[in-house]
Amino acid sequence: AEVIKDAICSFCGTLCDDITVTVENNKITNAERACILGQNKMVGMFEHGRIESPMIRKDGELVEVSYDEAIEKAAETLVNSNRTLSYGWASTSCEAIREGIQLAEETRSVIDSTANVCHGPSALAIQEKGLPAATVGQMKNRADVIVFWGCNPVHAHPRHMGRYSSYAKGFFTPKGRKNRKIVTVDVRNTDTAKLSDKLVQVEQGKDLLLLTAIRSAINENEDVIPDSVAGVSKDDILEVADTLKNANYSCIFFGMGTTQSRSKYKNGDAVSSLVADINQHSKCVMLSMRGHYNVAGFGQTALWEVGFPMAIDFSHGYAYYNPGETGANDLLYREEADAALIAAADPGSHFPQKSVRQLANIPLIQIDPFENPTTHIADVVIPSAVVGIEAEGTAYRMDNIPLRMKKLVDTEFNSDEQIVRDLIQKVRELKQR
Ligand code: SF4
Known part of the structure; x- marks a missing residue:
């Protein structure tokens, strides 16, 4: 067994950085000092089923496809929509968030984080x-x-x-x-x-x-x-x-x-x-008291990228910010969004019914390691590595101090950062055709 010291628990905004992790056969079997929530994430995740393959909805059913096909379909959706909502981004790395903001700018989307419905x-x-x-x-x-x-x-x-x-x-x-x-x-x-x-x-x-x-x-x-x-x-x-x-x-x-x-x-x-x-x-x-482990990181990354912490609308070609108008639920309530990209979040469980209904009515791309209620209304599903466990990256603790999360085990899945980079690449290609 391999013992990794000073690992970070990527669950809540406390971002405990004193966890001693035991890895056996590429699985975490112990997370010393982690609380019950941290244990459930770090050890418990190996007991959950994963989204095993990229999927596209065909004739009402999600069917397994290749990674390239899912990226192509997702990029087509983004290029063909006029007002995409990109939402989530609190349970991933700042590096992925940076790419997410870049993608939103290139597709003239609105990008918002889970902060909008918490802090x-x-x-x-x-x-x-x-x-x-x-x-x-x-x-x-x-x-x-x-x-x-x-x-x-x-x-x-x-x-x-x-x-x-x-x-x-x-x-x-x-x-x-x-x-x-x-x-x-x-x-x-x-x-x-x-x-x-x-x-x-x-x-x-x-x-x-x-x-x-x-x-x-x-x-x-x-x-x-x-x-x-x-x-x-x-x-x-x-x-x-x-x-x-x-x-x-x-x-x-x-x-x-x-x-x-x-x-x-x-x-x-x-x-x-x-x-x-x-x-x-x-x-x-x-x-x-920040909830998701890197919700502070979205605010920080967005602030230094574009000057606003959430609800950023790129539809004019520059960053515009007006929470109440450009927040995720604002767009969904007005039935304005005509496509959505959901990364590292589950609005299917947490959003008001009217918003979820609207999400179900529009093409929806999901990037997530695990199946959740959002998966059931998604049209393109791209499985990803669990950041902080299967992928390294930066996260901001609740006091806005950045900490570097280690990769603790190997995975076959791409990181959120890589997936969004591939999406950007494909969007650029499609726009030139
Ligand atoms: Fe620390 Fe929060 Fe993880 Fe518990 S869930 S170990 S408090 S970071």
């Missing part, structure tokens, strides 16, 4: 108010107050609390949890809340009100705060404000409970403003 509103908030951030290393070493707002790392990022936040022992926090006060703001008593010192139970959809009230308390305008705001008593609001003001170093981790509830990006905007207010008194930083 996209945070991107808009950051554009308005900025991102007072830090690396998770700084948080681990310094934070004596931690707020989890609308996120549940116990289930979504199981090693986050041990490696970077609640329990992590750092230079100024040698006793880990004992050196920290933890506050959870959520609509329910989550398992993360149960491991906190205080649960602030906010009423559904009223985060913006609560954030504004805490800001008033921080800014010493407590007279304007009523006895209760968003279901939280004034005493609790003053206590949270006091804790944040008197911290040596506080960190607010916020999740989809903030970005996808009522007020959406205005919540993220208010978190930024709250952090700015706290910084008048002490040191505070914020970080969004």
Whole structure:
């Protein structure tokens, strides 16, 4: 058996880089230190069936074809459509994302990532108010107050609390949890809340009100705060404000409970403003809890390629960005997309019914290692290597630090990067005919 140290778990945005992997007969049989989610990905993937061959839908059935035939059919679809939606790109490498953006530009497509339905509103908030951030290393070493707002790392990022936040022992926090006060703001008593010192139970959809009230308390305008705001008593609001003001170093981790509830990006905007207010008194930083392991990488790659983090429309021949108009669901709801390329994502499971219906009505190309509900509405299916396990590449952790993922086992499948390169090549050929 081969033992590979310091492997990266390519599942969630925590992107743990301390995994010791055992490989036997080209299969991972153990992933030491990975949480249950990481185990399921790294070891469990060898127990799942794969999409074994490229496929094209003929007479209503997906039939196996050669790789070249699938690439040709996919490229034809892209060249013959007027408004292709390219969507996904969060569970793949930055190198593949870069090629995906190139392909979108050459085919005048709209390219969007899964961020649009999770932390996209945070991107808009950051554009308005900025991102007072830090690396998770700084948080681990310094934070004596931690707020989890609308996120549940116990289930979504199981090693986050041990490696970077609640329990992590750092230079100024040698006793880990004992050196920290933890506050959870959520609509329910989550398992993360149960491991906190205080649960602030906010009423559904009223985060913006609560954030504004805490800001008033921080800014010493407590007279304007009523006895209760968003279901939280004034005493609790003053206590949270006091804790944040008197911290040596506080960190607010916020999740989809903030970005996808009522007020959406205005919540993220208010978190930024709250952090700015706290910084008048002490040191505070914020970080969004990114879900897919490289969803941060799409934002980073797109920003340095074209200047926008998601929902990028190349139909005019240059990059145009207007979430609400150029997002994946915006196009699908308006029945505007006339073809789709889905890479490393499964909108068939996660998109609203109306969007899925529209996807089923248009030519759909899927690039993915595994069969999922999107496969059943796809017209061209191209199987790919599992990035981070069967292909190397770069991914950005939730604190926007790039890490290099190793190739851990061999595979017969092409990487996403190679597949998209082949598509670009074929598109260029077809355009010259
Ligand atoms: Fe993998 Fe996330 Fe678990 Fe770390 S916390 S081992 S990155 S699933």
